[in-house]
Amino acid sequence: MMELTRKGEYAIRGIVYLAAQPVDRVCLLSDIAAAVDVPATFLAKIFQQFSKIGLVKSYRGTGGGFLLGRVPEKITLLEVVEAVEGPIIPNRCVVGAGECARDVSCTVHPVWKKVQEQVRAALEGVTLKDLAGG
Amino acid sequence: MMELTRKGEYAIRGIVYLAAQPVDRVCLLSDIAAAVDVPATFLAKIFQQFSKIGLVKSYRGTGGGFLLGRVPEKITLLEVVEAVEGPIIPNRCVVGAGECARDVSCTVHPVWKKVQEQVRAALEGVTLKDLAGG
């Protein structure tokens, strides 16, 4: 259980690759896809999501491509994962009140809350700088 | 991401219900299903899995039903979850060596290892006794 989808895995690979590039180096999607071994069309969709929330910047046309939206030390793995996989939800009752009618007195509920917090903390503590190796 | 499936949620509800029953009280599947609000046919499949690994004991025929395979304080939430959802795998590279060709030098790999360990620890620290309320 709790498995990251390929989309998530690809997303991380792609953006870590970007983070490892020299600052202001604009990368072609096709180059990134080849380097991290991900289908280019699929990676395109992923980077579109990144672009919408500013995790990467994109430029169209000749000489266009992608680069990181912020410095790598300011982008956490949590942001990257949540950008494409949605929030960290070990069980739907942690989404908010009312998701499960049983949550008021449920003894299991706090366990999922704890799991959620721990996973979030683990991912939030890692930045793209860490992952790209400085 | 990381969402428990319904099967997992149902499994927990069902076995926690069992754990809350008086010792040696044999419960009908139909009663359990009604009490925890799960389709009986689906819960049957889940309890069959439990039965195979000894988490519950089952008796057939008139007067048959289910009861817990061990005392509640000796059954952890981790066991219950893994019984029906499989092992805790945040990313397939934590399954073992060779799952991902990149794992040798991958900087992300240790993060998933850590997540896996934390989640396992969180679930292992909770027993059915805790969940059933003594």
Added chain:
DNA sequence: CCTAACAAGACTTTTTTTATCCTTTTAGGG
């Protein structure tokens, strides 16, 4: 031998994942 109850396996439906393709928009350069 009849009935109760779980076991096992096949099967179906729905949802999610994993893509691919095509058209549109934007930008640079001749």
Added chain:
DNA sequence: CCCTAAAAGGATAAAAAAAGTCTTGTTAGG
């Protein structure tokens, strides 16, 4: 102004997983 490069957006399709159902078999009590 046109041609080409490159990303954006939308539709669609195929595959896999999840969720649930059905039928038949097995075991046991009365």
